[in-house]
Amino acid sequence: MTDTSTLERAPQKSSIEHFDVIIVGAGISGVGGAYHLTQQRPGTRFVVLEALGDFGGTWRSHTYPGIRSDSDLYTFGYRFKPWVGPPIASAAEILKYMGEVIEDNDLGRHIRYGHRITTARWSSQDKLWSLEVTRSDGAVLRFTTNFLWMCQGYYRQLQGYTPQWPGMADYAGQIIHPQEWPEALDYKGKKVVVIGSGATAATLVPAIAGDCSHVTLLQRSPTYFVPGRNENDLANTLRELQIDETWIHEIVRRKALFDQEMFTHRAVAEPDAVKAELLEGVKAFLGEDFDIAKHFTPHYRPWRQRIAFVPDGDLFQGIASGKASVVTDEIERFTRTGLLLKSGEQLEADIIVTATGFNLNVLGDIDFAIDGKPLNFADTVTYRGMMFTGVPNMAWVFGYFRASWTLRADLIADFVCRLLSHMEAKGAKQVKVALRPEDKDMPLSGWIDPENFNPGYLMRGMHLLPKAGDKPEWRHTQDYWREKDDLPAIDLDEASFVYS
Template identity: 45%
Template sequence: MTEFVDVVIVGAGISGISAAWHLQDRCPGKSYVILERRANLGGTWDLFQYPGIRSDSDMFTLGFRFKPWTSNKAIADGPAIMAYLKETVAESGIDKHIRYGQNVTHADWSDAESRWTVTVEREGEQVEISARYLMACSGYYNYDQGYSPEFPGAQDFTGPIVHPQHWPADLDYAGKRIVVIGSGATAVTLIPALANSGAGHLTMLQRSPTFIAALPDVDPFTVATNKRLPAKAAYVLNRWKSILAQSAQYQIARRFPDFFRKQLLTMAKHRLPEGYDVEKHFNPRYNPWDERVCLAPNGDLFKTIRAGKADVVTDTIERFTATGIQLASGQHLDADIIVTATGLNLQLFGGASISRNGEPLVLNDSMAYKGMMLTNMPNMAFTIGYTNASWTLKADLVSEFFCRVINHMDAGGFDAVEPQHPGTTVDERPMMDFTPGYVLRALDYLPKAGSRTPWRLKQNYLLDLQLIRRGKVDDAALRFTRHPAPVRTSA
């Protein structure tokens, strides 16, 4: 027998926990389950186990609006974030709704029944769950496989080759020479962590530089507010200070990229050894926030380089050798371990296939409404967080709005809601106005955005407060429908 619930939430990470909390708060009569493929909650924070794993956003905004982050530490490590998430679900009873080991493989919408049928693989069997609403909260990358390009000669290297997404718990790196390929957030986190936990010399090998900003992991402003104000007032103030600071920095970077670039390079020069080639190793070809600006808490990466424990090499790889990496410049990097911090593979809905009335849907044919609902997919919301601010800020907005949609449908007796494609009245745009490799590799797969509101993604929390939190639900871009009542015939 097919089980029925009002709402199926896919994923028990930050997005899924946010969706569940808001459902309980705003739609208390609705039944729901959270289907989590892994054996634990947390999503990203459970999957990644590499040394030094930490937030790349401040915890006052990565934490939930409804669950204050009370520590003075704005940048938290993975175990602290997991403890926070587990405390959140336990306090609110969300843990009772999570089912682990549930691999969602397919979801089909039926127009006749106004229902989603979700196919789940668990413990070697396949089951179906029927739901009025589907919330896809599984993030946007492939949990099974990170991106790792083909490196010529990789089979010749005699040491371990490790991708951070699948870090071996028993990897012995004490005293070892390690080359980390990549210069994104993972590499910037790994280098200082490995250096401070017994690794030998480290090299960050990059094809091109990344912008890196140094910020304190404990903000003096936060310490002062936590000391002088009641807990709730301090949290609100700390949170809004972070939101406004993030927004201001992003706007300055986009409007005055040369000025922002100069500030970041000056910051690096002050923290690196005199005469260090900052232009070569820390001055990207792109403008700030074309790709994410990486965070170095307390300037830890710069301190590691200054101490002589690590260096940066900007070059291209010719091939792997038995003892390291041969570069196009002729230089050879000796290595005992190679870490390929080369990025992620983007994937929506956890890789599940989506259909309507049994006909497969192509994501690239759809357009995203407010960055959270897709044309041709009724009664469905998905969460993709901000690329220039904390993921959770957008997750909470999506959860709030979709709960308002559900309540509006109940009040009006509606069975289905579906964004209506604006057609040629709106020009198509890439869904993510962001150019890291994992996005560029997936542009032909992703849904589209539009050239104007509500189809345009602005990556601006302050604007989204108006568009999403305060925007009306009964929007002309959304079509709400009722099933016609069955026709009764006389005997």
């Protein structure tokens, strides 16, 4: 006799749904893409497939204490919706802002939550992507689409990167990665060590310092930080003058972008001066007697890795108050009660937090194939960091390292909408990018020059990313000020684009 309960629990294949465009992910990029499609291409039939149970991406999945932006919201926010809060915002404030975008523009009807794409197959004969999707209730659904817009980010949301140190199994306390923060974790009155030196560690330490008996920031090497007031004086002045918020958003946004560009230029042209200014900012909170040379002076020039803004210097205030401390050393091994460092120092800890980065995940754990051949993303060459040789009808959003991610998400949305309209006008069902005859012997290198930008997560995963050429068309330049003019001016009929 057949066990009907087993059949009822088994995933069921559904009929196929077709859309003109499928957007992968309802984070900051996917929600922005949905808005731009409705505004620039009304009538386009599209759906946003989101693996999580709600919108927000990083801001939904990361729940560690104090999570906040490390970019100002005048530039991290969308260009089309004014930001009216403090420059550095909490995850809750960012989710509220995104929720307003969804509600105000009736985007919710286009988003399907709990839909994880498992396979994506391109057919050159049908000129379609076929997707297999597992819904959160176990049902297996099928979709087809003319165009795939990848807005899923570039790292594994729910699983962080934790190095394997000797003795971890011997440790009697809890080891936690911020991306996997337990909802009911009790750190009150506990000794906590946070391993790491990036924006996550700098956010987490001051957020928990008041409740812990003590929190120690343990770093192998220092990072540059920019401490400052979490206020924008220009925005405050314009509000006093009762200027419209739309104008304030645009003016403050342009000023912030101008200042960022000047800072980036100076970091390369006069790195010693910029370094001195950054260290003076730290010294203002910690004083002359603190060993800033050891704990907050990196060995690389400014901007080779991302520089996090520390609102109101809260990390440094925590250290100055004695609630937190910083140790610069390497881990020899875990012990039963904490950590033994290579210097011989021992750190006692009830909880150890490994704020040690994330795992690159360039295609969202989706199994891709093109005409039956598995897609190895690393075998492709990128076109301006958003399309890839040999991959038809697909665009990928990869933002900026030195500027806000959303700046590029908006630019790529404009490009995708223009490309879709161009294909429609030409009667083309397929577009892909290809190296031109003059690019045949072009030297290829990794996705990004490590001399320019070299955080650990990128270096660990460089082999997963597409190749780059030595011409602007075949690189992700990371230069907003160039791309804001270059991307809208792309000639969609130039030889890099192949239509059929």
